Amino acid sequence: MTRIAIPEDSPFGLANLPYGVFSTPGTAPRVGVRVADSVVDLAAGLGDDVFAAPSLNPFMAQGHARWVEVRERVLDLVSEDVPDDAVHPLDAVTLHMPFEVADYVDFYASEHHASNLGRLFRPDSEPLMPNWKHLPVGYHGRAGTVVPSGTDIVRPSGQRKGESAPTFGESRRLDIEAEVGFVVGTGSALGEPVSADDFDERVFGVVLVNDWSARDIQAWEYVPLGPFLGKSFATSVSHWVVPLLALEAARVATPPQDPEPLPYLREKNPWGLDLDLAVSWNGQVVSRPPYREMYWSPAQMLAHMTVNGASSRTGDLFASGTVSGPAKDQRGAFIELTWGGKEPVTVNGGPRTFLEDGDEVSITATAPGPSGTRIGFGDVTGRILPAR
Amino acid sequence: MTRIAIPEDSPFGLANLPYGVFSTPGTAPRVGVRVADSVVDLAAGLGDDVFAAPSLNPFMAQGHARWVEVRERVLDLVSEDVPDDAVHPLDAVTLHMPFEVADYVDFYASEHHASNLGRLFRPDSEPLMPNWKHLPVGYHGRAGTVVPSGTDIVRPSGQRKGESAPTFGESRRLDIEAEVGFVVGTGSALGEPVSADDFDERVFGVVLVNDWSARDIQAWEYVPLGPFLGKSFATSVSHWVVPLLALEAARVATPPQDPEPLPYLREKNPWGLDLDLAVSWNGQVVSRPPYREMYWSPAQMLAHMTVNGASSRTGDLFASGTVSGPAKDQRGAFIELTWGGKEPVTVNGGPRTFLEDGDEVSITATAPGPSGTRIGFGDVTGRILPAR
Numbered sequence: 001m002t003r004i005a006i007p008e009d010s011p012f013g014l015a016n017l018p019y020g021v022f023s024t025p026g027t028a029p030r031v032g033v034r035v036a037d038s039v040v041d042l043a044a045g046l047g048d049d050v051f052a053a054p055s056l057n058p059f060m061a062q063g064h065a066r067w068v069e070v071r072e073r074v075l076d077l078v079s080e081d082v083p084d085d086a087v088h089p090l091d092a093v094t095l096h097m098p099f100e101v102a103d104y105v106d107f108y109a110s111e112h113h114a115s116n117l118g119r120l121f122r123p124d125s126e127p128l129m130p131n132w133k134h135l136p137v138g139y140h141g142r143a144g145t146v147v148p149s150g151t152d153i154v155r156p157s158g159q160r161k162g163e164s165a166p167t168f169g170e171s172r173r174l175d176i177e178a179e180v181g182f183v184v185g186t187g188s189a190l191g192e193p194v195s196a197d198d199f200d201e202r203v204f205g206v207v208l209v210n211d212w213s214a215r216d217i218q219a220w221e222y223v224p225l226g227p228f229l230g231k232s233f234a235t236s237v238s239h240w241v242v243p244l245l246a247l248e249a250a251r252v253a254t255p256p257q258d259p260e261p262l263p264y265l266r267e268k269n270p271w272g273l274d275l276d277l278a279v280s281w282n283g284q285v286v287s288r289p290p291y292r293e294m295y296w297s298p299a300q301m302l303a304h305m306t307v308n309g310a311s312s313r314t315g316d317l318f319a320s321g322t323v324s325g326p327a328k329d330q331r332g333a334f335i336e337l338t339w340g341g342k343e344p345v346t347v348n349g350g351p352r353t354f355l356e357d358g359d360e361v362s363i364t365a366t367a368p369g370p371s372g373t374r375i376g377f378g379d380v381t382g383r384i385l386p387a388r
Numbered sequence: 389m390t391r392i393a394i395p396e397d398s399p400f401g402l403a404n405l406p407y408g409v410f411s412t413p414g415t416a417p418r419v420g421v422r423v424a425d426s427v428v429d430l431a432a433g434l435g436d437d438v439f440a441a442p443s444l445n446p447f448m449a450q451g452h453a454r455w456v457e458v459r460e461r462v463l464d465l466v467s468e469d470v471p472d473d474a475v476h477p478l479d480a481v482t483l484h485m486p487f488e489v490a491d492y493v494d495f496y497a498s499e500h501h502a503s504n505l506g507r508l509f510r511p512d513s514e515p516l517m518p519n520w521k522h523l524p525v526g527y528h529g530r531a532g533t534v535v536p537s538g539t540d541i542v543r544p545s546g547q548r549k550g551e552s553a554p555t556f557g558e559s560r561r562l563d564i565e566a567e568v569g570f571v572v573g574t575g576s577a578l579g580e581p582v583s584a585d586d587f588d589e590r591v592f593g594v595v596l597v598n599d600w601s602a603r604d605i606q607a608w609e610y611v612p613l614g615p616f617l618g619k620s621f622a623t624s625v626s627h628w629v630v631p632l633l634a635l636e637a638a639r640v641a642t643p644p645q646d647p648e649p650l651p652y653l654r655e656k657n658p659w660g661l662d663l664d665l666a667v668s669w670n671g672q673v674v675s676r677p678p679y680r681e682m683y684w685s686p687a688q689m690l691a692h693m694t695v696n697g698a699s700s701r702t703g704d705l706f707a708s709g710t711v712s713g714p715a716k717d718q719r720g721a722f723i724e725l726t727w728g729g730k731e732p733v734t735v736n737g738g739p740r741t742f743l744e745d746g747d748e749v750s751i752t753a754t755a756p757g758p759s760g761t762r763i764g765f766g767d768v769t770g771r772i773l774p775a776r
Contacts, residue, residue, distance in 0.1 A: 134561075
């Protein structure tokens with residue numbers, strides 16, 4: 001039996017208990033919970049085969065009451081001695097994609113980001129479109145190219161605007177978008193909108209997302225049907241899904257919404273989240289985007305996404321869009337941080353604008369936990385490989 | 389033993405042999421082939437468990453050589469007496485969604501449709517965007533709301549543009565889009581673009597698609613990230629997947645492409661398709677869209693969709709976008725056919741613009757088969773239910 005050592009200031013202490021999927025040389029991919037620097041095998045620890053699956057989907061599909069019950073059982077398990085075969089050191093396991101993505105939707109919920117992008121992509125128009133403060137603007141992304149943290153990102157090639165005709169070649173304006181993603185645990189039927197107040201009944205947990213973006217490909221292709229190849233080559237997510245149940249102390253009101261949203265977008269209880277993100281570029285923190293500044297809450301996103309009767313499924317991932325705050329060093333995309341490449345930032349002593357081959361970007365976050373503790377998110381990290 | 393009677397002019401004769409998924413009171417959903425007005429149970433007929441699955445995905449994933457081999461075996465099977473337990477009358481079976489949709493992409497490949505929509509949505513600009521003749525414009529749709537023919541469509545509600553602020557309510561401009569969809573059989577890895585010349589190695593077959601569209605919701609939401617709730621409430625597909633192997637005689641060149649596309653979009657062998665679509669509104673044919681007029685071929689769509697290194701998966705569905713020809717009665721969407729509702733068409737004696745509750749729309753198609761025969765597609769049909 002093993003007693004897991006949990007340092008008092010660990011962001012992965014008993015108030016967090018995020019879920020992921022891991023394997024070892026001796027065990028096939030299965031569900032585990034991170035506790036400090038250990039991974040607890042839930043199939044072995046709780047003796048329940050739903051956790052022997054290679055994704056969280058079967059467990060998530062069991063619904064909110066089960067999530068509460070299992071969280072209590074896990075807390076009991078890891079507070080006492082744990083059977084040796086159920087505990088692995090974090091550095092001895094391989095981490096995998098934690099869930100199977102059903103549909104992937106990306107929103108655009110930061111007023112600062114949307115305003116900055118509007119100024120950069122459409123310098124001659126109002127930065128915010130007339131619809132922006134009335135609905136959380138979003139679009140569908142490519143579910144099949146959502147990859148776990150640590151997956152290398154091959155620089156994409158594609159069409160870029162040219163003088164008289166487009167040119168083909170590798171993206172020269174490869175960028176990140178630091179986002180927060182929400183994982184649907186229990187779906188909803190076709191024709192049945194989900195109320196914003198049912199958000200926590202439906203949504204299992206939260207991941208960090210890097211929505212890699214090729215700005216030159218995007219700028220040429222995106223009118224009138226939206227981003228496509230400029231985004232679809234890869235979207236990275238963190239290995240650990242932090243349960244919504246761990247984020248009670250992080251809940252805050254969204255910034256004031258004016259005009260008042262239509263009734264289906266009003267929430268009785270606020271689902272703004274006080275997460276502090278940090279973006280590291282080759283090991284140096286270049287930005288600290290504050291999630292609490294996001295205009296639209298994830299509960300509003302879910303209500304909007306289903307108000308037309310669209311069904312949702314276990315494993316649906318919807319992300320916030322780039323998290324940017326009002327200050328320059330709070331911007332969650334390099335196109336904003338360097339103002340379209342015109343105002344380089346200094347990284348490890350040199351001036352930098354967009355991503356170069358070999359660059360590594362890592363996004364981390366923490367949130368308030370109970371009694372002054374901090375809840376940690378797993379990082380979402382990726383390195384750029386040269387175009388093929 | 390049963391000899392299946394095949395009328396000489398049947399569009400579901402031995403040159404077609406489309407695949408679907410059916411059940412009977414005695415058999416769980418499984419793969420069948422349509423022959424005239426019969427369905428042949430392939431698990432029973434060929435004794436192969438890959439066809440006992442409730443979707444075509446496991447069979448499609450086996451790859452092109454297997455598709456050729458099975459097509460020959462099915463032809464042998466149904467040309468002779470078939471065991472009684474492997475044959476069901478079409479009207480005695482329930483048809484299901486034929487494949488599990490991985491990602492769903494919708495293109496915009498008809499020059500006539502894109503020009504018409506440009507004039508209607510952006511009357512003050514050039515109808516075609518500068519990128520349109522350089523790349524097949526497309527976007528991701530919602531895979532989870534792709535439904536089989538026969539599924540009722542609940543009228544969606546959502547935000548519509550108002551005088552000073554948007555209003556919420558049911559869509560008043562509910563429309564269809566008559567499209568042709570292509571089903572990926574074998575996927576491709578992340579970072580590895582698919583050549584246009586590998587189209588028939590990768591794509592298993594063809595379905596008809598009705599991409600239901602709420603034009604009022606779409607018009608308000610779609611700038612700058614593209615269509616979202618105006619489309620995501622439902623997309624219907626036909627029950628039968630016509631194998632690409634059945635469409636050799638239907639292959640034609642696309643219309644001349646000027647300017648010449650970039651090298652990755654050039655195809656050695658043409659993959660335009662000479663399909664004749666017909667759109668019925670409450671039983672009356674109102675439009676006959678000609679697929680051969682489509683500017684971009686499906687091989688070009690697949691090459692474009694993966695040129696940035698995006699992977700593809702078994703079950704990916706990509707659709708052509710609305711099929712519209714140059715003539716008014718060849719337009720595949722009612723917004724075009726009625727010019728934004730300003731020029732009603734006569735349906736069963738009355739003037740009609742957009743869809744009313746209780747309306748039924750059915751899209752059918754045929755293509756040239758060998759020796760002067762015609763290949764039929766299953767219809768894609770849906771009826772509008774009132775908003776909830």
